[in-house]
Amino acid sequence: MLYDFYQARLIIVISKKGLRVDAVIRLPKSAHFVYLSSSTPTMTKPQTPLWLRRTVLAGLLGGLLLAGFVVMQPFTAAIAWAAILSYVSWPLHLRVLAWLGGRRTWAALAMRVHPEYWVARALAAGAPDGAQW
Numbered sequence: 001m002l003y004d005f006y007q008a009r010l011i012i013v014i015s016k017k018g019l020r021v022d023a024v025i026r027l028p029k030s031a032h033f034v035y036l037s038s039s040t041p042t043m044t045k046p047q048t049p050l051w052l053r054r055t056v057l058a059g060l061l062g063g064l065l066l067a068g069f070v071v072m073q074p075f076t077a078a079i080a081w082a083a084i085l086s087y088v089s090w091p092l093h094l095r096v097l098a099w100l101g102g103r104r105t106w107a108a109l110a111m112r113v114h115p116e117y118w119v120a121r122a123l124a125a126g127a128p129d130g131a132q133w
Helices: 050-088 090-099 104-126
Strands: 002-005 008-015 018-026 033-037
Touching (some): 090 104
């Protein structure tokens, strides 16, 4: 970055070693330039040890995983049933997909609506006389 302040130019260099500020100042009575450079980084931050950063990161990640498990714990049975049913119904989905000529949207719709139809039919068959569908 280059900043102009009247007759002075400050050059700020940011590198892996830190921040270095260089200055080029034009003297008022001559056309010569004076180059001033800082030999050591002026604004370096003390680095934390690598093992400490990794330990803190591992602790935060473990805490995040634990919190996620605590939140998801009431839903584990439903997630397990969803995984089982999707695994078991996959061959049927492939047959429906082939029957519909490779139309994925229609096959997904058929797989979604078809079980609901059979559940509603079973409920209607077992319903009392006053609650016929």
